[in-house]
Amino acid sequence: MAGKMTVGQSIVFVATLLAGCGRADRIVVGSKNFSESDLLGEIVAQQIERRTGLPVERRFHLGGTFVCHHAITSGQIDLYVEYTGTAYTAVLKFPPAHDADSVRRAVTAEYARRFGLTWGKPFGFNNTFAITVRRRDATRYGLTRIADLARVASRWKAGFGYEFLERADGFRGLADAYGLRFSAPPTAMDLGLTYRALAEGKVDVIAGNSTDGQIEALDLVVLEDDRHYFPPYEAAPVIRQAVLDAHPEVGTALALLAGRITDAEMRRLNALADVEHKDIAGIARDWLQAPRP
Amino acid sequence: MSLLAFYARNAQEVLGLVAQHLYLVAVSTLLAFALGIPLGIVLTRRPAWQRPVLGLANVFQTVPSLALFGFLIPLPFIGGIGASTAIVALVLYALLPIVRNTYTGIAGVDPAVREAGRGMGMTDWQLLTQVELPLGFGVILAGVRVATVVSVGTATIAAAIGAGGLGVYIFRGVAVVDDTLILAGALPAALMALAADGLLGLAERRLAWRGK
Amino acid sequence: MTAALEVRGLSYELPGRGTRDGGRGREGGRALVQDVSFTVGAGETLVLLGRSGSGKTTTLKLINRLLEPTAGDVRVAGERAADVPATKLRRRIGYVIQEVGLFPHFTVERNVGLVPRLDGWPPPRIAARVRELLTLVGLDPERFAARYPHELSGGQRQRVGVARALAADPPLLLLDEPFGALDPITRVELQREFQALEGRLGKGMVFVTHDVREGLRLGTRIGLMHEGRLAFLGTPEEFRRSDHPECRAFMAAA
Ligand SMILES: Nc1ncnc2c1ncn2[C@@H]1O[C@H](COP(=O)(O)OP(=O)(O)O)[C@@H](O)[C@H]1O
């Protein structure tokens, strides 16, 4: 799974430990504790290795947002992949906002001013909450947008993860924004189990994450957030300005990744890691080597 | 926010979740007794079943709860989401200590005593109810105690399948990184486990026959 | 008058292991008791003597059907044992087992009153019977009735075991090395008391022992078991004079 190091990673890890504190010309890449973050961290790390020849140290699966943010501001890591909406609400403590461009501009300005950190260009996908239904139902009832849900909601059952039910930008606001009234209060359950419950017909609508591999694997459909209720969660590398100054070639290498991963592509990569349990380094290598249009 | 302030503000919800938790534990452990004790007795009469049955109960214990829920969701009648699925999982987890201790408790009765009972003309039922169960009672009760205490703890996972209980606070707290919430669920669960342990320990000392 | 116990051609083979493959395990088919016949009249004590492993306990269990004979016939007070439900049969046969086997969670009173209770006697009658029996085996009911087995000495436990076997006034008593685990002094004391009881009770008794002296003292007749067979059957006097090698071996040990 995502949390385990491969032999290759372990060797690199041990080697970098042995290399000691002389980290002058090594780039330290961190990641959060879930597969998507590990995958993006590995893609970034391999890209830097291939394009710049600089040695890269991986400090993956560190923890949540707070841990990674602390690590990069204290200089323990040089870069990691963050989501704009998370930086906006969780780090900068702004109230949830709904426009992707203004959120991106705000975090870019504030991170540079407050932390000396630079936001690279987003990879292209948006990992936000995804209101998800069975493809069969979407076809039968003609559902493409969340607004369409209002027609069937009164007969439907919803199952949501605890985070979605609790968060300010979660269920309560959504129900207000779209006027959703379900037949019963949503069932609170484990996020992973909501996918299973949806596929088995025990609930009719769930809130997943738009890049979850299960969406493809279980033949589900994500409804479009036509009223732009959910804050944008665009993934982009966050890097220490000092590192960019010393190694401008790193910035060039990262810029080549901008806009290259769509929602569907990220879902596919996540499915390789989470559903097929492929090794992260291998998935990243294959993705970087694949010919691109 | 301090824990006490949280409880004061959410007293009604807390009591509701505690009641749900108690319900899950009570129903699942009673079902586990109702299944496990007869099953343990059957094993003493059919020693050949002992390995497969105890092995299976052992396997249930090692299945992670989310995986178990995953298996249960598609099943008709016992599966789905909500309390019934959580209860099925809790029963499966509680079965091993009850079956095993019932079996060991009865099998541990001095064979000479059993032989004497049969030799005096007791029927199998009389032997079971008047000799084997009373003499094995202490060991059986110890199994019941373990099962109940463990159930109080594991019932927190019921929140993963929409069955409520004190796990709701723990899951919510984990989701929004709020230690007070986690504690608000974990603390009463821990106190309930201690209370169950204490009460059943008392029952064990009071009721169980202790031989020399 | 019918004999308390009549045994004809009694045999017991261990059941073959696994009937499905038709094969027999190592122990399968081994005969533990072979063609044993004897009669015990009322007031008579047949001592079954033999080395350990010679089949004495097995023979007793075949009589009260803790084991089902593979061949032969047992009659208790004239009735075929096989025709009576096993539990009912056993309540009519007093049984004192080698390890006593008192119920540790019952008082002496409940232990002794067990069979009458199973037979549904009214409680006052059981209480009276228990007092009578405790007195008979030399235990003061006032002091002992309410005690638990672990509050008794080994000799006292054996007395309770005998009282329990006598409780429902069975015509036949089976005793399996009842004094085997006692110290020599207590043992002789109990043997003496038992001897005094034998005549008074007027029951048929089968008394198993591997101790020749005990056997000669208590038996009206001696049956010598050897490798599952009854190698000798006769009076103590005949036993002393027998030139059967197994009898001589036992006499030499005495
Ligand atoms: N259930 C059994 N399975 C196999 N062998 C047995 C069993 N019960 C007794 N035996 C064997 O039968 C023989 C007679 O045993 P037993 O009647 O207990 O002897 P005794 O009472 O004379 O010492 C012994 O060799 C013993 O090992």
Ligand SMILES: [Mg+2]
């Ligand atoms: Mg014996």
